[in-house]
Amino acid sequence: MKVAIIGGGAAGFFSALSVKEHHPEAEVILFEKSQELLSKVRISGGGRCNVTNALSSISAFSKSYPRGAKFLKKAFQIFNNQDSIQWFESRGVPLKVEPDGRMFPISNKSESIVECLMNEAKKLGVQIEMGVSVGNIQPNQEQIEIDFIRGKEKPELFDRVIVASGGSPRRKGLEWLEELGHQIEEPVPSLFTFNMPKEDVVSLMGVSVQDVAVSIQGSKYRSSGPLLITHWGMSGPAILKLSAFAARELALRHYTFKAQISWIGFINQEEVLAELQKKVTAEPTKTCLKAKPFDFPQRFWAYLLHRCNLPENQLWGELGKKKLDKLISVLSNDIYEVQGKTTFKEEFVTCGGLALTEVDANMQSRRVSGLYFAGEILDIDGITGGFNFQAAWTTGYIAGQLKS
Ligand SMILES: Cc1cc2nc3c(=O)[nH]c(=O)nc-3n(C[C@H](O)[C@H](O)[C@H](O)COP(=O)(O)OP(=O)(O)OC[C@H]3O[C@@H](n4cnc5c(N)ncnc54)[C@H](O)[C@@H]3O)c2cc1C
Structure with a gap:
């Protein structure tokens, strides 16, 4: 034969x-x-x-x-x-x-x-x-x-x-x-990273966040895992997994879409509120910047607070409902505009x-x-x-x- x-x-x-x-x-x-x-x-x-x-x-x-x-x-x-x-x-x-x-x-x-x-x-x-x-x-x-x-x-x-x-x-x-x-x-293509030319999150390149949940707005696609911020956008297992499962959908959208990110994984807004309220009650005189409610890299936490327009000296005890709501929204439903993709060189x-x-x-x-x-x-x-x-x-x- x-x-x-x-x-x-x-x-x-x-x-x-x-x-x-x-x-x-x-x-x-x-x-x-x-x-x-x-x-x-x-x-x-x-x-x-x-x-x-x-x-x-x-x-x-x-x-x-x-x-x-x-x-x-x-x-x-x-x-x-x-x-x-x-x-x-x-x-x-x-x-x-x-x-x-x-x-x-x-x-x-x-x-x-x-x-x-x-x-x-x-x-x-x-x-x-x-x-x-x-x-x-x-x-x-x-x-x-x-x-x-x-x-x-x-x-x-x-x-x-x-x-x-x-x-x-x-x-x-x-x-x-x-x-x-x-x-x-x-x-x-499958397995690519997301380009975010309009987003200032890229200033945090090199920072990785351990347990995020990412979804594509207007679709059923979502994934979770570690996320890495790069100098052109976002990468890491959560993004790569999402790019693979949504490969066809994203090709149809010409790689232009909105990514919705929960920086604290799949947790609902009531649970986030409960976590933040613990800080308000237990550490009212501490600044939000110093007393982190979640295990984020310090630079990243400062960025999220800035994204909520909170001053560096904002105290937990003086965080009103409006600001608390804004913080919850940024933590659990942060939206980023994706324009284009980059081949993941590793694979x-x-x-x-x-x-x-x-x-x-x-x-x-x-x-x-x-x-x-x-x-x-x-x-x-x-x-x-x-x-x-x-x-x-x-x-x-x-x-x-x-x-x-
Ligand atoms: C940079 C990179 C890193 C990767 N790392 C990993 C990893 O660590 N782990 C993992 O699981 N996967 C990894 N992958 C994916 C993995 O390499 C591929 O899925 C796998 O190699 C596919 O094997 P294959 O034999 O089907 O195809 P290929 O490896 O692409 O081999 C096909 C071969 O066929 C030859 N060929 C094509 N057409 C013809 C023709 N007409 N006549 C004769 N020969 C032809 C090509 O030259 C080529 O050598 C990586 C991919 C890349 C690009």
Whole structure:
């Protein structure tokens, strides 16, 4: 059996290794258009590679995917994060968990993952052809023919083909799959930060607030977690998560919308009032600036008070109802104008790609028999935290089984 893998990224390598594991006699040839293999793995997680996440329940794990949650929930029954951990550890790459659940190689070097995958490919006899760009594929009787744009003169026939060519930022990049009858979900970016050119909050760049709740005005999208103020707007897990879940909605709005922020998480206004009233009663002669009601960085608290037009010497005891209401509103429903987005350099993915209705549970195309898909080419994307690589390992492993 002759098997072609298109793409030398995380999903392509994992597919190739899985084919060799399940069909040792198969001839596996991996085509990579660039001169570098596993380039995203190498730069991922700031050079440390966030391989997967430690979340223990499959159900909770699946909820980290704005697109593909239901599909992956089933796929994780076959290969999940525990399998990935075991896979790498049994091949000499122990992993560690960070407090937020992200998992990295103990070496803190993505090179450990790259070397492991490359060594394994060499050991199992995966043939790798670099600088070879696949242009088209088409069924040819029982086989699949591959045409090349670069790197090879003549078309070649294969018994099975796994497409692992990654996300495409533009629909044009997916036309070759559309021509085979596959439905494509329009690609739009996911995982980005919010630009706020008109807001003076950017003067606080570098400040992070631990437990905020953010929502998009006029939509059902909301998220929570730490938020980081940057010199162009806002970033951090709460913002990135929101950008992922609302990726399509925000693209439709051309990234111009209002973000509503509760700086104290999902807490209602009565609870905020109760907290503030404790200060009014217990510390009436202290200034609001000095006696903080919540655990904010001092600079940030001073900024919020300024946003409420409260003077630095404002005493808790002299805060009338009007000022108290204003403080509650800024704390729990602060509104910022977002105009534009910035790519999150640490990790970005594409929302959209090959519609999941086009593949069966074996990752095989419902249009072309013998054709399989793995990785970000599929309409699957996760939030940050190792979820995107886990999707690549899982779909790559399953595709490589070449089940029908
Ligand atoms: C900067 C950055 C950091 C990231 N960090 C993390 C992280 O720490 N943890 C995490 O979980 N996720 C991370 N991600 C996301 C993760 O890298 C991707 O989801 C994952 O790499 C997708 O794997 P893939 O194999 O499907 O696609 P890719 O890694 O994009 O690989 C596809 C490969 O196919 C090749 N190719 C494309 N078209 C053709 C063709 N026609 N012929 C031949 N070859 C072709 C491409 O050149 C490429 O090498 C990061 C992403 C970025 C951009």
